[in-house]
Amino acid sequence: DAGVTQSPTHLIKTRGQQVTLRCSPKSGHDTVSWYQQALGQGPQFIFQYYEEEERQRGNFPDRFSGHQFPNYSSELNVNALLLGDSALYLCASSLSASGVWKGAQYFGPGTRLLVL
Amino acid sequence: AQSVSQHNHHVILSEAASLELGCNYSYGGTVNLFWYVQYPGQHLQLLLKYFSGDPLVKGIKGFEAEFIKSKFSFNLRKPSVQWSDTAEYFCASYNTDKLIFGTGTRLQVFP
Numbered sequence: 513d514a515g516v517t518q519s520p521t522h523l524i525k526t527r528g529q530q531v532t533l534r535c536s537p538k539s540g541h542d543t544v545s546w547y548q549q550a551l552g553q554g555p556q557f558i559f560q561y562y563e564e565e566e567r568q569r570g571n572f573p574d575r576f577s578g579h580q581f582p583n584y585s586s587e588l589n590v591n592a593l594l595l596g597d598s599a600l601y602l603c604a605s606s607l608s609a610s611g612v613w614k615g616a617q618y619f620g621p622g623t624r625l626l627v628l
Numbered sequence: 629a630q631s632v633s634q635h636n637h638h639v640i641l642s643e644a645a646s647l648e649l650g651c652n653y654s655y656g657g658t659v660n661l662f663w664y665v666q667y668p669g670q671h672l673q674l675l676l677k678y679f680s681g682d683p684l685v686k687g688i689k690g691f692e693a694e695f696i697k698s699k700f701s702f703n704l705r706k707p708s709v710q711w712s713d714t715a716e717y718f719c720a721s722y723n724t725d726k727l728i729f730g731t732g733t734r735l736q737v738f739p
Binding site: 516619 | 632660662664670671672673674677718720721722724725726727728729730731732
């Protein structure tokens with residue numbers, strides 16, 4: 513039973529470029545959440561996707577967008593990259609029908625993005 | 629806005645010492661609280677959770693946490709730490725489909 517997988521593991525971009533990060537949820541999970549973890553900080557919620565729609569969004573600009581596919585996998589897109597976007601981007605999956613257990617999310621290993 | 633704060637940023641202990649990591653949350657309504665752990669080079673994983681009922685919850689690897697509603701606290705404890713407990717520990721609350729994390733506590737355990 514594969515857990516949450518993310519690709520790529522590392523990425524280097526320059527300011528102004530665009531990046532796409534990918535996530536496959538744990539088998540059986542239908543909800544994907546994305547988090548940004550800056551160095552020395554806790555993960556910050558970006559948004560959550562369920563049934564191919566953005567269900568909840570954190571305090572991130574519109575440069576951050578996402579998508580969920582029919583197979584529940586998800587993409588995070590960041591446009592017009594800034595130096596401050598350098599961080600570890602985490603994907604987490606859960607099952608929407610699990611009620612309060614939705615907080616018990618399964619995290620992937622993350623994609624480390626460096627913006628130069 | 630809902631928030632979670634962790635008082636200890638870096639804790640250094642010797643093996644067999646007792647551990648207590650502080651966590652306070654700001655939300656005054658129903659709370660769903662979690663402790664996650666990130667071992668070096670590994671992904672975040674769930675250590676324990678509190679939804680309701682017995683305020684003393686037990687998790688994996690001998691960890692436990694106590695929910696004290698009057699103090700808005702959910703402190704993590706372990707009676708005797710091991711070198712393998714070296715990791716970053718995050719307290720989190722769950723509300724309206726998102727996890728709110730604290731800034732984390734780095735625990736270093738020396739043999």
